[in-house]
Every structure is written in structure tokens, then in C-alpha cells.
Amino acid sequence: MFEVYKKGQGKYTRVCTFIGIMVIVVIGAFFLSRKLQYSPYLQFGIPTAMVAAVAWLTFWILNKPSAADFLIATESEMKKVSWSSRKEVIGSTKVVIVTTFIMAALLAGVDLLFILLFSWMGVTG
Numbered sequence: 001m002f003e004v005y006k007k008g009q010g011k012y013t014r015v016c017t018f019i020g021i022m023v024i025v026v027i028g029a030f031f032l033s034r035k036l037q038y039s040p041y042l043q044f045g046i047p048t049a050m051v052a053a054v055a056w057l058t059f060w061i062l063n064k065p066s067a068a069d070f071l072i073a074t075e076s077e078m079k080k081v082s083w084s085s086r087k088e089v090i091g092s093t094k095v096v097i098v099t100t101f102i103m104a105a106l107l108a109g110v111d112l113l114f115i116l117l118f119s120w121m122g123v124t125g
Helices: 011-035 040-062 065-080 086-121
Strands: none
Touching: 011 040, 011 065, 040 065
8 A cells, every 4th residue: 555666766756746746735734724713623633634635645646557657757758858058058048038139129119110100190099
């Protein structure tokens, strides 16, 4: 019941998925506990039970063969990705920023031309 399917494979993907889900659930439990101001048992018991139930359910789902095999395959594919170097990323970012400013200037110029054209034609907005 609490066995890890294919232990050692896809470890980081499964752990990060579990942590990500649990962060969302704990945040939700925090806000739920703030809404349940009736008694301390309700205020802390229900959110704690919810976190425990979701933790168990998440562990169970992440260790089902179909889900675990998917996460294992995802991790192995991510190891094959050729990541851009820092220099390439910075260079590409500069190109995007400069291109964005050039396009903004061109669009501002075209907008100004339309304003002048419509004012010359007597069209008011």
C-alpha cells in the first residue's frame, strides 16, 4: 500500500510533483482554517484532515504504474534536452527587447500618421 513503484526511477519528478501539489493544498488549508472560526477543533481539524487525505491520495496516484511510468519517462526525456547556454539566452533576450522597442516605435509612428490623416480629413473621435 505504501510501496514506491520503481523506486529510484523518476525520483526528482515525483518528489517535485508531490511538493508542488502539497504546497497548493497547504495554502488552501490555511485559508480554509481562517474561514472556520467556530471552534478550534473545526478550525484546525478539518484542514489537517484535508492535508493528510490529499497527501495520501497524491502518494497513491504518483505510485500507480501508469502515472509513475509517465513521470519516469518525463524525467528521462528532460535529461535528453539540450539547454541553451547562459550567453545564448542573454543574447536572445536582448534581441527580443530591442525588437519590441523597434516595433513599438513603428506602431507609434503609424498611429501618429493616422491621427494626422484623420485630423486633416476632419474626422473627430
